[in-house]
Amino acid sequence: MQALWALDPQATDPSVAGADGLNTLGFRGSALTPLSTNFYDGRFDHEINKKWHLNVGYLYYQTKVVSSGQGAQYDLRGATPVATSKAPTDRDAVIAGLTGQITPHLINTFRFGWVRDRESFNRLAPSATAALENIAGTSSSAGPIALAPGLAAATTNPLVDAPIEVDTQRARFQNITGRNIQYLDDVSWIKSAHTLQFGANIRHIPTIHIRNDKVVGSLASLEALADADVSTFLTSIPSSERPLTCSATVTTNCLQSADVQRWDRLYASTLGLVDNIGILTTRDGSLKPLPFGTPLINDTTLNAFEYYAQDVWRIKPNLTLSYGLSYGWQTAPKEKLNRQTLVVDANTLKPLTGPGYIAAKEDAALQGQTFNPTLGFEPVQAAHRNVFNVDYGDWAPRVSLAWTPGFDSGALHRLTGNHKTVIRGGYSIVYDRTNTVQSVIIPMLGVGFAQTITVGAPLCNANGTSVQGCNAAAGATNPGAASFRVGVDGNLPVPTVPPVSQPIVPGTPFGELFSFQDDPDTKIGRSHAFDLTIQREFPGNMIMEVGWVGRWSDRLPQGVNFNSAPYFFVDPASKQSFAQAYDAVAAALAAGGTPAAQPFFENQLAGLIGSACAGSSTATSATQFLVNAAQATFTSGLVSSLFSVMDGRRACLGMPTFQNRQLFDLHMRTYIGQSNYNGLVATLRKRMSRGLTFNVSYTFSQTLDQNISNQNQAGIYSNSYFPNVDYGPSLFDRKHIFNASYLYELPIGKGHRFGGGDYGSRLLGGWFSSGIFSAFSGLPLFVTESSQVWGGGSIFGFAVGQIPLVNPSAFGDGVHHGVNGSNGIGTASTGLNLFADPAAVFGDFRNVQISKDGRTGRSNPLRGLPFWNLDMSLGKKTAITERVSMSISADFFNIFNHPNFVDPTLNISQKASFGVISTQLVPTSRDTDGARWIQLGLRFDF
Numbered sequence: 001m002q003a004l005w006a007l008d009p010q011a012t013d014p015s016v017a018g019a020d021g022l023n024t025l026g027f028r029g030s031a032l033t034p035l036s037t038n039f040y041d042g043r044f045d046h047e048i049n050k051k052w053h054l055n056v057g058y059l060y061y062q063t064k065v066v067s068s069g070q071g072a073q074y075d076l077r078g079a080t081p082v083a084t085s086k087a088p089t090d091r092d093a094v095i096a097g098l099t100g101q102i103t104p105h106l107i108n109t110f111r112f113g114w115v116r117d118r119e120s121f122n123r124l125a126p127s128a129t130a131a132l133e134n135i136a137g138t139s140s141s142a143g144p145i146a147l148a149p150g151l152a153a154a155t156t157n158p159l160v161d162a163p164i165e166v167d168t169q170r171a172r173f174q175n176i177t178g179r180n181i182q183y184l185d186d187v188s189w190i191k192s193a194h195t196l197q198f199g200a201n202i203r204h205i206p207t208i209h210i211r212n213d214k215v216v217g218s219l220a221s222l223e224a225l226a227d228a229d230v231s232t233f234l235t236s237i238p239s240s241e242r243p244l245t246c247s248a249t250v251t252t253n254c255l256q257s258a259d260v261q262r263w264d265r266l267y268a269s270t271l272g273l274v275d276n277i278g279i280l281t282t283r284d285g286s287l288k289p290l291p292f293g294t295p296l297i298n299d300t301t302l303n304a305f306e307y308y309a310q311d312v313w314r315i316k317p318n319l320t321l322s323y324g325l326s327y328g329w330q331t332a333p334k335e336k337l338n339r340q341t342l343v344v345d346a347n348t349l350k351p352l353t354g355p356g357y358i359a360a361k362e363d364a365a366l367q368g369q370t371f372n373p374t375l376g377f378e379p380v381q382a383a384h385r386n387v388f389n390v391d392y393g394d395w396a397p398r399v400s401l402a403w404t405p406g407f408d409s410g411a412l413h414r415l416t417g418n419h420k421t422v423i424r425g426g427y428s429i430v431y432d433r434t435n436t437v438q439s440v441i442i443p444m445l446g447v448g449f450a451q452t453i454t455v456g457a458p459l460c461n462a463n464g465t466s467v468q469g470c471n472a473a474a475g476a477t478n479p480g481a482a483s484f485r486v487g488v489d490g491n492l493p494v495p496t497v498p499p500v501s502q503p504i505v506p507g508t509p510f511g512e513l514f515s516f517q518d519d520p521d522t523k524i525g526r527s528h529a530f531d532l533t534i535q536r537e538f539p540g541n542m543i544m545e546v547g548w549v550g551r552w553s554d555r556l557p558q559g560v561n562f563n564s565a566p567y568f569f570v571d572p573a574s575k576q577s578f579a580q581a582y583d584a585v586a587a588a589l590a591a592g593g594t595p596a597a598q599p600f601f602e603n604q605l606a607g608l609i610g611s612a613c614a615g616s617s618t619a620t621s622a623t624q625f626l627v628n629a630a631q632a633t634f635t636s637g638l639v640s641s642l643f644s645v646m647d648g649r650r651a652c653l654g655m656p657t658f659q660n661r662q663l664f665d666l667h668m669r670t671y672i673g674q675s676n677y678n679g680l681v682a683t684l685r686k687r688m689s690r691g692l693t694f695n696v697s698y699t700f701s702q703t704l705d706q707n708i709s710n711q712n713q714a715g716i717y718s719n720s721y722f723p724n725v726d727y728g729p730s731l732f733d734r735k736h737i738f739n740a741s742y743l744y745e746l747p748i749g750k751g752h753r754f755g756g757g758d759y760g761s762r763l764l765g766g767w768f769s770s771g772i773f774s775a776f777s778g779l780p781l782f783v784t785e786s787s788q789v790w791g792g793g794s795i796f797g798f799a800v801g802q803i804p805l806v807n808p809s810a811f812g813d814g815v816h817h818g819v820n821g822s823n824g825i826g827t828a829s830t831g832l833n834l835f836a837d838p839a840a841v842f843g844d845f846r847n848v849q850i851s852k853d854g855r856t857g858r859s860n861p862l863r864g865l866p867f868w869n870l871d872m873s874l875g876k877k878t879a880i881t882e883r884v885s886m887s888i889s890a891d892f893f894n895i896f897n898h899p900n901f902v903d904p905t906l907n908i909s910q911k912a913s914f915g916v917i918s919t920q921l922v923p924t925s926r927d928t929d930g931a932r933w934i935q936l937g938l939r940f941d942f
Contacts, residue, residue: 001226001272001486003135004147007077007163014828014912017905017919021828021912023266024160027076031083033068037061052100060092073123073170075132077163084164086122091115105190113182121174125212126166127221127293133163137487138224142292142494145222145277147486149269152231153794159227159265166223172213173295178436179206197324198309206301207440213296214445215714216795217452217513218278220293224492228268229261229632230794231275232513232664233457234479235644236630237264238617241480245631247592256824257589257635258908264632272486273479278454278513281497285337287379287448287504289497298444299336304433305329310398318404318419326396328431330524332386333439338379340387341448343517343562343666346376346505351383351520354560354670362721365566370656375562375663376503377447377515387443388518394526400426420537424547432525437712438518438557442669445516448504452513453495458484462493476629476648477615506662509651514795515663516714519670527553533681541687549679549701556673558708558723559716562666563659565643565791567850568721574599579851582642585627586634586847597621605649613652625649636909637786637847640794665793667716672723675705675730691745699737703730707798707858718797718856719790726800728859729780735863736777743770766879771872778864781813782857783845783906790850799907801857802845808862811841815865815901815917825911832917834865834904842914864903867921870895875937889937897932 009027013019016026043057067085075082093115100108126146130138138145150159151167165171186199212220228234239245242263246254255263268275282290282297310324333340342351352375364371380387402424407413415421444450455462460470462484470489471481486492498511506512533547569578581598588595605622608614619625626645627634633642647657660666679701686694707726709715717723749765782801787793789800812835819826819833826838835841848856875889902919920930 001147001149001270003487004133004149004162005160007133008161009076009081015830015916015918016828017913017916018159018910019828019913020262020910023262026828027161029076029081031068031074031081033066033083035063035065037063051102052098055097057095058093059095061089062091063087063089071170073165075124075164076161077132084124085170086120088120088122090118107188109184109186109188111182111184113180113184115180115182117176117178119174119176121172123171123173124164125173125221125293126171126219126223129162129164129166129171130222135487137490138492140222140492140494142222145224145492145494147226147272148223149226149272150265152225152227152265152275159262160269166219168213168216168219172219173211174213175210177208179204181205193314195312195314196309197312199307201304201306201328203304204301205304205436207298207436209298209300209436209440209444210295212280214280214450214452214514214516218280218454220280220282220295222277222279222292222492222494224277224486225275226269226272226486227265227275228273228479229264229630229636229638229641231268232454232510234268234273234275234483235641235648236476236633237267237479238477239628239631241267241478245589245592245635249592256911257631258911261632261636261638261909268479268483271480271483272488273483274458274486274492276454276456277458277492277495278452279495280450280452283449283451283500285339285449287500287502296444296450298339298440300333300436300440300444302333302439303331318406320402321399322401322426323399324397326398328394328396329390329392330434330439331390332388333443334386335380335444338381339449340380340443341377341446341504341517342380342383342385342387342520343446343515343668344376344378344383344503346374346503349376349378349383349503351385352562353521354519354668355672357562357668358560358564358720361562361564361566362568365569368570368572370658372657372660374505375660375666376505378503379448382502385520388520388522391522391524394431394524396429396431398426398428400424400428400531417537422535423533424535425532426530428529430527430529432557432711434524434557435711438669442516442518447506447512447515447663448500451497453497454510454513455493455495456510458493460484460489463490465490475615477617508661509648510661510664512663513665515666517666517668519668522557522669523555523671525553525556525671525673527551541689543685543687544683545685546680546682549677549681551675551677553675553677554673555671556675556705556708557669557671557711558673558706559667559669559714559796560672560720561716561793561797562668563640563663563793564717564720565640566658566721567639567791569600569658571600571603573603576600577851578604581623582634582639583849583851585623589627589631589635590847595623595627597623601626601646605646605653607653608649611653613649637789637800638794639786639791639850640788643791644794665795667714667793667796673706673708674723675703675708677701677703688743691747692742694740694742696740697738700735701733701737702735703733704728705730707731714796715798716792716796718787718792718800720792721790725790725854725856726798726858727855729861731780733780734776734778736775738773738775740773741771744768766877767875768877769872769874771870773868773870775868776866778813778866779903780858780861781864781903781906782861783842783908785847785908789848789856800848801861802908803848803853803857804860804862805844805846808860811835811844811862813862813864819915821912821914821916826914826916828912828916830916830918832901834906834915834917838915842908842911845908862906865901865917867900869898869900869923884940884942887937887939887941889939891933891935891937893933893935894930895932900930 011025013026013028014021019026040060046054072085096112098110130144130146146166181204183202189196244254306328308326313321361371459472461472474482530550535545576599581600585595601622630645683697706723719725746767784799787797816836820829821827822839825842873891877887879885900921
């Protein structure tokens with residue numbers, strides 16, 4: 001480990017998010033990230049005759065980019081960092097249309113599209129990294145093994161960075177070739193006061209997806225993880241292997257309770273204590289294992305169909321009714337070699353659904369019973385069915401009404417004008433389009449054709465010999481002596497590929513690390529949409545519109561975890577729940593006291609004390625054993641990890657485990673998500689006149705959900721049993737949004753108010769100015785603790801929001817200058833902090849109490865930093881000849897060079913960076929920074 005970290009550069013910046021300013025520091029450097037783009041466009045239009053028109057086009061777009069940012073991979077060896085993440089893309093499309101007027105009142109439009117998207121995300125694979133680093137002790141019988149210290153939770157909480165990052169998110173490779181072949185036909189028929197429209201949209205979507213990862217866990221390269229507490233196997237470091245925890249009586253040379261987890265992880269990482277050596281292996285369509293390093297490949301096709309009919313009925317000249325109905329469905333994906341599996345009850349072969357499994361587990365836990373059927377993964381070919389059912393129930397009605405009131409006199413005439421007002425209202429049901437992440441990628445990440453195999457928590461004598469300091473018999477009570485130590489205990493052991501049969505039944509413990517699955521009874525997300533607007537025309541070519549927009553959405557896709565810990569499990573003898581016992585112990589530790597024995601732990605771990613399963617522990621109660629062995633799970637909200645510790649002891653005692661131990665986690669994308677949106681929208685538009693046009697809009701709105709993510713993300717509920725614990729403002733919710741844009745042509749030159757001669761017009765005429773101003777209020781912001789608070793899982797999940805003790809609006813959050821923090825809070829300072837007194841704000845939050853709280857702090861958030869920006873352009877267009885003109889322009893992005901900052905970290909486990917503002921916001925349209933850019937342009941039109 002010393003040799004590995006010696007390859008890291010010297011630290012330069014303690015303010016980097018995640019650094020504690022003492023044990024770990026940050027590094028900032030510059031790496032070249034070149035970008036090139038090419039765009040080609042061609043179009044052919046042909047008038048076949050007066051009634052039929054044909055158009056054909058071809059587009060090609062190419063980018064070559066070396067990715068930047070915190071999510072990219074870098075080689076930090078040497079004096080200059082090297083960005084190693086390359087993301088080339090090639091996109092092209094053929095588009096054709098044929099429009100014909102069959103009769104004076106009947107028009108048909110046919111369109112065809114062929115779109116191809118080829119994207120690659122190229123990284124250095126861990127095996128290549130290990131060869132470059134050439135660290136002694138990382139060789140094996142299957143090639144070099146990459147070292148991953150402190151990266152068990154790299155997606156949410158990486159502890160330290162290796163010289164070349166090898167965590168799954170930054171070292172994974174993907175190659176995607178997707179096509180969308182689309183046929184559309186629309187017919188419009190005018191019949192008296194009716195305009196009838198009907199048509200079809202048919203899409204054929206073939207996709208080839210190649211990757212060397214399953215989002216988390218190992219890649220298709222051997223990798224050794226050194227971490228603890230948040231990892232799979234080394235779930236805790238006993239209290240005997242760290243300093244005392246600070247209390248009322250212990251105030252020096254001690255650890256704050258919030259730092260216990262960080263100590264444990266640094267301890268395991270520094271000593272090179274191996275949690276697991278793993279690799280993602282793949283199998284062919286017959287389940288035969290492929291050589292190490294072979295990527296996961298899926299060649300999939302699916303189809304989508306949509307049909308619609310509608311009528312626009314002009315009931316009166318000032319009253320129009322529109323109504324219609326659409327219907328569609330999307331087929332399940334078909335993989336060329338049937339490399340997809342369903343999760344089933346291995347005894348009955350019945351497919352398992354997300355809501356059904358979670359409900360059965362909840363019911364059992366409330367009765368003091370475990371629910372852990374043996375899981376099997378059955379290939380779709382053997383199951384004689386698709387990976388999920390087709391949702392044939394997606395009927396989508398729509399209706400709207402537009403009325404232009406006409407009042408000849410009186411107050412209503414003055415209010416609405418002479419046919420100058422339009423009132424519109426409507427309702428519709430809108431369905432999601434399921435993208436290929438959910439329909440193609442998730443099914444390929446299930447157990448069976450891709451399997452993460454591991455050597456879990458190998459002992460120091462795994463090679464058959466013991467070196468100095470090795471005491472394998474100590475086991476979990478002394479991992480510092482018992483665990484395999486990189487560079488000390490010889491060559492790292494290599495996992496072996498197990499044989500499989502159908503259905504594939506992973507062994508215990510943890511025959512597979514992780515699996516993604518689609519719910520076999522999945523539904524398509526839908527939204528009930530309501531709109532009501534009033535539009536009024538005013539003198540000066542101006543139109544004002546005010547309206548309400550409402551959306552109520554359900555059946556939205558989100559993941560549940562089959563191994564969500566049943567934190568409400570009730571001990572039948574004492575009637576105490578796990579949640580009550582857990583909160584009692586956590587409260588005692590937070591107060592610096594010694595927790596009393598809790599009936600739940602004593603009864604559910606009966607027989608532990610004095611048995612071999614307790615190892616060399618001197619604890620006199622099961623409660624004390626858990627505190628000594630896994631204190632951080634109580635002080636840091638690591639409920640999932642605590643259940644893993646308990647299940648390890650229960651398995652040793654021959655008791656049924658709370659969790660399924662065939663897999664560490666199983667995430668099933670299901671369809672129970674809910675959200676809603678309500679917004680007040682106001683716009684003012686000025687049509688072009690006297691050289692000026694502008695558009696101003698303001699939105700006051702709120703969107704609420706269960707902290708769900710979009711289809712592209714792999715998130716799960718923090719609480720699969722009760723998703724509404726996180727119900728609150730969406731992560732993208734902005735209460736206030738203001739946008740304004742303008743274009744002004746200076747009234748100088750020929751044809752304008754201030755004219756001139758020919759030469760004067762060429763010199764002074766044609767000048768224009770335009771601009772875009774945007775201002776948004778801040779996004780929801782939360783003080784967070786662990787993502788495991790509700791036992792949702794330790795691999796994915798969003799960090800849970802702490803409970804504020806005062807109204808968050810009282811914190812006065814904003815950009816505060818000259819704040820250096822105090823008491824270890826906000827001390828990794830840049831001089832900028834979200835709070836004037838970060839330590840005071842830190843103390844105004846408490847942990848979620850899982851036995852009492854029905855909502856997390858997400859229901860009552862702070863608000864992050866606001867945003868505003870002004871872009872402007874100044875240019876001139878000059879006619880050279882009648883057919884040739886030239887334009888010059890100067891575009892100023894962020895013309896005032898105003899800094900907008902990224903919201904800072906508010907994680908209780910990262911006290912030093914609490915509230916510290918360290919990063920400038922990079923707009924989505926920019927590649928490197930948000931500072932002022934100036935772009936000069938020259939254009940010829942002929």
